[in-house]
Amino acid sequence: MQLDHATIVTAEPDTVRRFFVGVVGLADGARPPFSIDGHWLYANGRPVIHLIEATAPAQAGRSTPRIDHIAFRLEGAAEWQALLDRLHAAGVDYRLAQVPRMRAQPAELQLFVALAPGVVIEFVTALRHGDHAQLENLE
Template sequence: MYLDHANIVTPDLDATVRFFTEVIGLRAGHRPNFRVPGVWLYRDERPLIHLSQATGGSPATWLSSRIDHIALRVADLTEWTALLDRVNASGLDHQIHTPDDGSDFQLWVPLAAGVTVEVIVAP
């Protein structure tokens, strides 16, 4: 298992993109068409930092920058299945997304600290 990416919610998407591209040296790249505007920033061929525009109409904490989630990637479906068994046995609240378009499977586990852990695997 390794860290796949971190998602940062920001009220100033353009300035945050400039920081990560012009100062840090990442480059903007492909991002699926999500409902919330954002940018994925790449190091080599990996989308390392995901940025999402903070939106109004949500709790006040959504209007300031925050780390929304971290994503861990498991090697294969065997590791994925073993992890799901442990999550189910733990009784933790979670959601699973298994798209039928060949995209990665996703497991979302919210933590009490307000950060979600996402675990992903290629189908």
């Protein structure tokens, strides 16, 4: 498992993007067609910062801007299944989602765990054929 990305929600995504591109040296790059606007910023060919435009005013316990979540990438089916087994054994609830396809990129499966109010951890892996059935069963 490796750290995949951090997501930042802000009312000023262009200002944040300019900082990460112009000062930090990340590159603005391709992003799947999500239903909400944002940017993916790349380091060494990988999208490591996901910027999302805040569409709602800050709520109690959640400020804007904020780091919304961190994500860990799991590479193999065995590693993904082991995570699922540990979540089930611990009685931890989670939500699955599919990342929309983008060009030649393979589809990906996301798993979100809300640890506490305002604390979300994402796990992401390449979507394999058998995972489609798993998504359909949960929706």
